[in-house]
Amino acid sequence: MNECKYIIFTKEDYKRYRLSKLNGFETFVEVRERINTEWDHMRNGHHFIIGVGKDSLTFFSLEYFEKHILD
Numbered sequence: 001m002n003e004c005k006y007i008i009f010t011k012e013d014y015k016r017y018r019l020s021k022l023n024g025f026e027t028f029v030e031v032r033e034r035i036n037t038e039w040d041h042m043r044n045g046h047h048f049i050i051g052v053g054k055d056s057l058t059f060f061s062l063e064y065f066e067k068h069i070l071d
Contacts, residue, residue, distance in 0.1 A: 003054070004053055005053065005054065006050055006051070007050070007051040007057065008048050008049075008050060008051075009049050009050070009059065010047060010048055011039055011043075014035070014049060015035055015039075017057065018035050018038075019031065019035075021056075038059075042060070044062065046062050048062070049062070050062065050065045052065075052069065
């Protein structure tokens with residue numbers, strides 16, 4: 001069975017997930033700034049985003065998830 005999972009991520013959850021995926025060539029400052037920018041873009045005023053996937057996750061805003069994933 002090839003089921004995707006859907007996980008609600010807070011900002012701290014998202015930071016932990018993204019930092020766990022570092023490849024070692026990026027500096028923490030660069031990654032932290034990018035994570036914060038991505039978070040602000042995806043959350044659209046909400047305090048969470050949705051991660052979708054099986055082995056690795058793709059992240060969506062609530063609005064995008066409802067409109068494109070659930071329909």
